[in-house]
Amino acid sequence: MQKISELLSPAVVILELKSKEKLAAIRELASVLIEQGIINDTDEFFSAILKRENLESTGIGSGVAIPHARTKAVKDIVLAFGRSQAGVDFSSLDGKPSHLIFLIAAPEEKKSEYIITLARLSKILRNEEVRVKLNRAKTPQEILTIIAQNE
Amino acid sequence: MLEKLLLYVEDSAPAKALANWTLKLAKVLNARIFVVFVINQKKKTKNQLKNQNQEETAWAILYEIEDDAFEANVKVSLILEEGRPEDKLIEVLTSFELDGIIISRQSRIDFSSLLGQMPKDKVIIIK
Numbered sequence: 001m002q003k004i005s006e007l008l009s010p011a012v013v014i015l016e017l018k019s020k021e022k023l024a025a026i027r028e029l030a031s032v033l034i035e036q037g038i039i040n041d042t043d044e045f046f047s048a049i050l051k052r053e054n055l056e057s058t059g060i061g062s063g064v065a066i067p068h069a070r071t072k073a074v075k076d077i078v079l080a081f082g083r084s085q086a087g088v089d090f091s092s093l094d095g096k097p098s099h100l101i102f103l104i105a106a107p108e109e110k111k112s113e114y115i116i117t118l119a120r121l122s123k124i125l126r127n128e129e130v131r132v133k134l135n136r137a138k139t140p141q142e143i144l145t146i147i148a149q150n151e
Numbered sequence: 152m153l154e155k156l157l158l159y160v161e162d163s164a165p166a167k168a169l170a171n172w173t174l175k176l177a178k179v180l181n182a183r184i185f186v187v188f189v190i191n192q193k194k195k196t197k198n199q200l201k202n203q204n205q206e207e208t209a210w211a212i213l214y215e216i217e218d219d220a221f222e223a224n225v226k227v228s229l230i231l232e233e234g235r236p237e238d239k240l241i242e243v244l245t246s247f248e249l250d251g252i253i254i255s256r257q258s259r260i261d262f263s264s265l266l267g268q269m270p271k272d273k274v275i276i277i278k
Contacts, residue, residue, distance in 0.1 A: 056217065056227050070218075093228055093247070115218065119210035123203060126231070 004076040005148035013140035014082040027089045028105040029080040030064030045073035064125045068104040077106045155249045157185045165255040170216045174223045183226040189236040237264040
């Protein structure tokens with residue numbers, strides 16, 4: 001089971017998302033995974049992510065959103081991170097916009113690894129100190145270091 | 152009408168069976184389920200690692216139910232709270248204006264305290 005910090009790389013970190021709206025933010029995050037050649041079927045990937053977004057809010061509150069899906073479009077668990085100073089509305093139950101957005105996708109058959117990854121990341125991000133550090137980080141490498149230090 | 156229901160889950164085998172039953176009910180009622188896990192403050196220890204593991208387990212239970220709900224085409228929201236479970240359930244029930252609570256009869260919750268706090272216009276299903 002890979003660590004969260006091992007699933008991330010500086011190339012899939014966007015320190016300031018241009019998008020102000022949920023679907024555009026997801027597309028912007030997915031674009032870095034596409035550029036890295038990690039997603040093998042873009043349409044299938046979006047379809048899986050959006051289907052889930054339509055059914056449930058992936059905003060977990062406290063300024064955090066974790067859009068996620070299991071899909072045939074990836075061969076392994078993949079992760080991208082984006083930050084938005086203005087915040088993006090992910091319909092979080094606390095009504096607050098999301099500033100820290102992690103996009104997770106996993107192959108259909110890797111359900112338990114996918115659940116553990118989601119659980120581990122949610123636990124890390126529930127820590128206010130970690131959220132403050134992630135919001136203040138100045139480089140993608142710093143983001144990775146903060147995650148690594150807290151898992 | 153039961154359109155928004157709170158499902159209270161714990162780290163136990165009955166919780167999984169209860170979640171499956173609730174998803175079937177939600178499908179029939181076309182209801183949205185608010186799945187709630189409460190980390191009991193009393194059971195938190197000085198061992199930070201143990202507390203973190205407890206939190207990760209709680210999230211895993213919530214996400215597993217979410218994944219099952221997705222497969223069943225049922226709308227869900229996940230809520231992780233910390234505190235006294237009976238109080239937190241009432242807090243979530245009233246703040247999100249939910250219609251009722253679904254809870255396992257094998258739950259470790261203090262039923263008398265929960266029932267004593269239940270608003271009269273809300274439903275409680277003990278399965």
